[in-house]
Amino acid sequence: xxxxxxxxxxxxxxxxxxxxxxxxxxxxxxxxxxxxxxxxxxxxxxxxxxxxxxxxxxxxxxxxxxxxxxxxxxxxxxxx
Numbered sequence: 001x002x003x004x005x006x007x008x009x010x011x012x013x014x015x016x017x018x019x020x021x022x023x024x025x026x027x028x029x030x031x032x033x034x035x036x037x038x039x040x041x042x043x044x045x046x047x048x049x050x051x052x053x054x055x056x057x058x059x060x061x062x063x064x065x066x067x068x069x070x071x072x073x074x075x076x077x078x079x080x
Contacts, residue, residue: 001014001015001045001048005049005054005074005075008060008073010060010071011049011072011073011074012041012068013060013062016064016068016071017064019068027067037067037068038068038069041068041071042068042071042072046072049072049074054074054075054077055074055075055076055077056072057073057074
């Protein structure tokens with residue numbers, strides 16, 4: 001994820017294929033609206049990066065993803 005944000009890509013850009021492969025059955029489930037899983041993944045990613053001292057700066061597209069189409073882009077927090 002650090003490699004992805006260092007190149008100004010969505011944090012899960014390099015992981016999206018694996019995430020969708022492992023959790024696709026839930027992403028396709030009628031029990032869970034698509035955006036619920038997307039929100040869960042992105043909230044977990046945000047918590048990880050905030051703990052590491054990064055801040056959310058934008059949303060990045062994941063054009064090759066089947067289900068999760070957007071994820072956060074992060075940068076180190078600016079110190080004042």
